[in-house]
Amino acid sequence: MLNSAALGFVVLLSAVEAATNERVNYDYYKYHSMPEISKWMTQIAQNHSEVVTIMDYGQTYEKRNISLLKIGLSTGERKKAIWMDCGIHAREWIAPAFCQYFVSQILQTYKTDPKMEEMMKNMDFYVTPVLNVDGYLYSWKDNNTRLWRKNRSPGPPGCKCDGTDLNRNFDANWGTVGVSSDCCSNTYCGSDRVSEPEAQAVASFVGSRKEDILCFLTIHSYSQLLLIPYGNPNFIAPNQDELMEVGLAAAEAIKAVHGKIYKVGTSPAVLYANSGSSRDWARMQGIPFAYTFELRDNGTFGFELPENQIQPTCEEAYSGALHIVNYVHDKTFKGPMDGAGATAAAALWTVLLAVGVTSASM
Ligand SMILES: [Zn+2]
Numbered sequence: 017m018l019n020s021a022a023l024g025f026v027v028l029l030s031a032v033e034a035a036t037n038e039r040v041n042y043d044y045y046k047y048h049s050m051p052e053i054s055k056w057m058t059q060i061a062q063n064h065s066e067v068v069t070i071m072d073y074g075q076t077y078e079k080r081n082i083s084l085l086k087i088g089l090s091t092g093e094r095k096k097a098i099w100m101d102c103g104i105h106a107r108e109w110i111a112p113a114f115c116q117y118f119v120s121q122i123l124q125t126y127k128t129d130p131k132m133e134e135m136m137k138n139m140d141f142y143v144t145p146v147l148n149v150d151g152y153l154y155s156w157k158d159n160n161t162r163l164w165r166k167n168r169s170p171g172p173p174g175c176k177c178d179g180t181d182l183n184r185n186f187d188a189n190w191g192t193v194g195v196s197s198d199c200c201s202n203t204y205c206g207s208d209r210v211s212e213p214e215a216q217a218v219a220s221f222v223g224s225r226k227e228d229i230l231c232f233l234t235i236h237s238y239s240q241l242l243l244i245p246y247g248n249p250n251f252i253a254p255n256q257d258e259l260m261e262v263g264l265a266a267a268e269a270i271k272a273v274h275g276k277i278y279k280v281g282t283s284p285a286v287l288y289a290n291s292g293s294s295r296d297w298a299r300m301q302g303i304p305f306a307y308t309f310e311l312r313d314n315g316t317f318g319f320e321l322p323e324n325q326i327q328p329t330c331e332e333a334y335s336g337a338l339h340i341v342n343y344v345h346d347k348t349f350k351g352p353m354d355g356a357g358a359t360a361a362a363a364l365w366t367v368l369l370a371v372g373v374t375s376a377s378m
Pocket residue numbers: 105108236237
């Protein structure tokens with residue numbers, strides 16, 4: 017028979033065990049199916065109820081909930097926020113794996129790292145592990161559907177193909193460049209701007225909080241890039257220099273982890289022109305920092321990145337994302353960059369200038 021002290025000990029032990037279980041028993045270095053990810057979200061919210069809540073903010077075409085984890089220390093006041101979404105493109109499995117890793121890292125860190133605790137007090141993290149839920153499920157169906165990219169809504173009347181490219185469907189120079197009006201194309205931009213329920217869900221959630229969202233990070237694969245607005249070469253973000261500077265420093269942080277090179281620039285400069293992306297839409301809404309991460313690799317395995325690369329990919333991308341989040345936080349809550357930051361940025365520009373001067377003189 018247990019006395020009350022022993023019982024208390026058992027209760028305490030099981031709480032500790034629950035928190036440890038999700039770290040030890042959940043394998044962050046495997047790809048997980050949608051039901052597993054949903055279950056993981058519930059588990060995370062239960063085990064960290066002091067900082068995590070699940071919010072359903074929309075439904076997919078096939079009427080599944082689109083959910084995010086809201087992570088932050090409650091202050092009772094209106095807070096600034098960081099947005100991160102993964103899995104807008106179904107086949108990019110490394111992206112949802114990264115969102116889950118990101119969540120586990122910040123939840124592990126904030127209890128011991130005063131900087132992360134401060135950020136969790138000042139800001140909420142809104143993390144959507146899988147945005148295109150229908151598409152992700154479809155990409156898990158069999159070998160023939162593994163490389164599905166779009167959502168699962170039917171094409172316009174008379175079209176024999178399904179799916180709209182959600183990252184061409186946002187109201188950002190919609191339908192102008194880098195899209196297709198052929199409903200069978202992988203870059204079909206939809207029948208109208210924001211025609212798709214998944215894009216509507218993001219637009220309405222983020223749109224209603226746009227004054228509070230400091231930073232919009234949308235995670236894709238592959239190509240090892242950090243993309244800044246805009247995809248349409250006729251438009252330039254008013255803070256393009258700062259976006260580049262912060263992006264280049266994030267790429268340095270990425271390289272420092274496993275030596276991988278990530279290129280930084282606008283889509284037309286380093287990839288291809290496009291329109292209707294969520295990143296461009298976020299910047300046009302006035303969210304100052306908007307980045308697309310294109311994770312590993314450079315095409316050897318492409319969308320089918322082997323599971324043994326999940327850990328290094330997540331580790332380096334976490335370092336890059338954290339650099340951006342730190343910068344945005346400090347700029348907002350500590351005023352202009354401090355001496356050390358300014359010196360580091362100046363040093364970086366010196367190097368770039370030197371490279372520019374060298375190549376121009378060759
Ligand atoms: Zn993508």
